[in-house]
Amino acid sequence: MTDTPKGSLPASLTLVGAGKMGGALLRGWLDGGLDPATTTVIDPQVGPEISALCSERGVTLNPERTSAAQTLVLAMKPQGLDDAATTLAPLVGPGTLVVSILAGKTLANLAARLPRAGAFVRTMPNLPASIGRGATGAVASTGIKAEQRAQADALLACSGLVEWLDDEALIDAVTAVSGSGPAYAFLLAEALAEAGTKAGLPPEMAARLARATVAGAGALLDASPIEAGELRRNVTSPGGTTAAALGVLMREGGLPDLLTEAVEAARRRAGELAG
Numbered sequence: 001m002t003d004t005p006k007g008s009l010p011a012s013l014t015l016v017g018a019g020k021m022g023g024a025l026l027r028g029w030l031d032g033g034l035d036p037a038t039t040t041v042i043d044p045q046v047g048p049e050i051s052a053l054c055s056e057r058g059v060t061l062n063p064e065r066t067s068a069a070q071t072l073v074l075a076m077k078p079q080g081l082d083d084a085a086t087t088l089a090p091l092v093g094p095g096t097l098v099v100s101i102l103a104g105k106t107l108a109n110l111a112a113r114l115p116r117a118g119a120f121v122r123t124m125p126n127l128p129a130s131i132g133r134g135a136t137g138a139v140a141s142t143g144i145k146a147e148q149r150a151q152a153d154a155l156l157a158c159s160g161l162v163e164w165l166d167d168e169a170l171i172d173a174v175t176a177v178s179g180s181g182p183a184y185a186f187l188l189a190e191a192l193a194e195a196g197t198k199a200g201l202p203p204e205m206a207a208r209l210a211r212a213t214v215a216g217a218g219a220l221l222d223a224s225p226i227e228a229g230e231l232r233r234n235v236t237s238p239g240g241t242t243a244a245a246l247g248v249l250m251r252e253g254g255l256p257d258l259l260t261e262a263v264e265a266a267r268r269r270a271g272e273l274a275g
């Protein structure tokens with residue numbers, strides 16, 4: 001919505017929480033040019049893969065001493081924010097930009113926990129960020145400096161598409177659509193494989209066909225300028241097999257209605273995680 005000037009990656013960054021999403025972002029940032037020598041990861045239960053990544057690339061992992069970071073990225077579970085806030089205090093100073101990926105936690109929630117921070121960006125990335133194919137929504141606190149916002153934009157852009165929002169309330173909808181969205185696509189691959197097995201295919205073959213189909217359709221959607229509805233119509237011969245299947249999927253209470261209900265459930269849950 002708002003134009004953001006092009007910026008460079010932060011000169012130094014501390015990532016708190018390097019699990020599935022934090023770890024995915026870290027990989028994308030390092031591949032995108034973030035300086036490992038000025039990057040720190042804090043995670044008391046870091047997994048072997050991230051531990052290996054840190055030692056391979058020269059990223060500092062769980063240092064004994066910490067000081068205020070230029071950019072502090074929060075990537076623990078939203079429910080863990082309160083517990084983490086006390087240990088995070090020394091990492092935050094007036095010049096610190098805090099970037100949060102915590103579902104539901106508002107800019108006000110973050111400012112209440114980390115009042116010394118100069119600026120906040122609340123974002124919602126998604127898992128394909130690990131291969132630079134993510135989709136991220138972001139909103140900045142009022143009073144953020146232009147260069148901090150530009151740095152956040154450069155950081156998030158390492159992971160793919162970035163959409164800046166002016167209205168913070170909309171980030172719960174972003175969470176429901178693109179944050180959780182990869183799970184809906186993976187469910188489609190799972191369910192299609194199961195349906196193929198029920199139709200008589202050997203299970204492993206059904207899984208291979210379903211996986212390649214969902215991945216191929218996604219790649220075509222990405223490569224083609226044609227909108228999704230038109231691509232769908234291109235598969236659908238009048239009176240043919242796809243029309244028979246879509247008659248089931250698109251009937252009342254079918255996939256579009258279910259997705260509307262699912263997105264609303266996720267959006268509502270994001271609101272409940274605030275506080």
Ligand SMILES: NC(=O)C1=CN([C@@H]2O[C@H](COP(=O)(O)OP(=O)(O)OC[C@H]3O[C@@H](n4cnc5c(N)ncnc54)[C@H](O)[C@@H]3O)[C@@H](O)[C@H]2O)C=CC1
Pocket residue numbers: 016017018019020021022042043044045046047075076077078080083084101102103124125126127179180
């Ligand atoms: N998994 C996903 O697809 C997405 C997750 N998110 C958000 O990312 C955050 C993390 O989710 P996941 O990566 O899925 O969870 P996860 O459980 O895989 O990772 C969380 C990590 O935080 C660490 N941690 C916990 N307390 C900590 C503390 N006090 N200090 C430092 N590290 C701490 C844990 O050891 C763990 O490695 C959540 O807030 C979630 O809302 C956002 C977008 C997508």
Ligand SMILES: O=C(O)[C@@H]1CCC=N1
Pocket residue numbers: 103175179180
């Ligand atoms: O399920 C969750 O709460 C997180 C946020 C979006 C994707 N995973």
